[in-house]
Amino acid sequence: MEILIFGAGSLGSLVGGLCAREHSVTLVGRDPHIAAVRESGLAVEGAVDFATHTEARTTVPERADLAFVTVKSFDTPAAGRALADCDPEITCSLQNGLGNEELLAAQLDTVLAGICTYGARLASPGRVECTGIGEIALGAPDGGSSAAAERAVEALQSADIDAVHDDGMPKRLWRKLAVNAGINPTTALAGVENGALADGPLHDVASEAAREVARVAREQGIELAEGEAVAALESVVEATARNTSSMAQDVEAGTKTEIDAINGAVVDRAESRVPVNRTLAALVRARERGYPD
Ligand SMILES: NC(=O)C1=CN([C@@H]2O[C@H](COP(=O)(O)OP(=O)(O)OC[C@H]3O[C@@H](n4cnc5c(N)ncnc54)[C@H](OP(=O)(O)O)[C@@H]3O)[C@@H](O)[C@H]2O)C=CC1
Ligand SMILES: CC(C)(CO)C(=O)C(=O)O
DSSP states (O other): OEEEEESTTHHHHHHHHHHTTTSEEEEEOOTTHHHHHHHHOEEEEESSOEEEOOEEESSOOSOOSEEEEOSOGGGHHHHHHHHHTTOOSEEEEOOSSSSHHHHHHTTOSSEEEEEEOOEEEEEETTEEEEEEOOOEEEEOTTOSOOHHHHHHHHHHHHTTOOEEEOTTHHHHHHHHHHHHHHHHHHHHHHTOOGGGGSSHHHHHHHHHHHHHHHHHHHHTTOOOOHHHHHHHHHHHHHHTTTOOOHHHHHHHHTOOOSGGGTHHHHHHHOSSOOHHHHHHHHHHHHHHHTSOO
C-alpha cells in the first residue's frame, strides 16, 4: 500500500516508520527532520529499535492509498486542504481532541476516526523515540462497520502494528476526550507529571473535568457513564505516571496547545454547565496569550 503520513513529527514519524516495515511510506513534514530522513533515513529508538528508509517531503505526493493525519489539531484544516491535492482513497486522523474528522471530511471523501495509544517523541532530526507501545483503533467517525476501516486495519496489522476496527468510535473518542480533558490542562497548569493526579486536589479537578465530559457525551446521545470516564482517567494516570502530558510540554515550551479541540470542544458542545472544563480552557488560553513572541 502507498501510505502517506501528513504531519511527520513525533507520532507520525513513529507510525510511518512502523508502517515502512511492510508498505511504501511517504512522510510529509517539515525541515530539518524531513531533510535528515531524506539524507540518512529514519531511526526508530526506544521501545522498538530499527532503522528504515521512507520517502520524505515537505509537500504532499501525487497520490496515496491511505493517509494518516498526525498534525496537532489546530493544523487540521490546513492538513485537509493539502491532502485534497492528492485525494487519498482513505484518510484517518490519529489526533487527540474532537472535531478533526469533520474538518478533514470537509475536504476529503473517506475519513476515519483513529485513536493511537503509542507514545512518541521526536528526539532529534531523523530520530524518533517510541516511549510506549500501544494500539491503534480505527473506525467510522459516526460508528458502524466500515470497509475502509477494515482495509486500514489490515494494512497496519500486516506491518505488525496492534490495530483493531472499532464500530463504536464515537464512544471511544469521547472516553479518550475525558482522559485528555482531565489530565492535559491540569498537568499543564500545575506543572506536574501525570502521576501527580493519582490522588489529592488535582485528582478531584481532573475527575470532575472527566465527569463533565461524560455528561456532555450523553447529551450528544453517547452512552458514556461518569464512572467509566473517571475509571479511564485513573487508569491512564497510573499507566503514564512518569509522562509529561503533551499540553504540559507545550506550555513549558511556550508553544500552542490543543486546548480548543480538548476542553474547548467540551465547552462548545455542552448544553449543561461545564464549569471545570470552562475554567481549565480559560486558564490554558490565558497562558497561551502570555507566551512571549
Ligand atoms: N506524540 C504522541 O505520543 C501522541 C500524540 N497524539 C496526537 O497526535 C497529534 C500529533 O502529535 P505529535 O506528533 O506529538 O505532534 P508534533 O508537533 O510532534 O507533530 C506534528 C508535526 O506536523 C508538522 N506539520 C504541521 N502542519 C504541517 C504542514 N502543513 N505540512 C507539513 N508538516 C506539518 C509539525 O511541524 P511544525 O511543528 O513545524 O508546525 C510537526 O512536525 C496530536 O493531536 C497529539 O495529541 C496522540 C497519541 C500519542
Ligand atoms: C494520554 C496522555 C494524557 C498521556 O500523557 C496524552 O494523550 C497526552 O499527553 O496528550
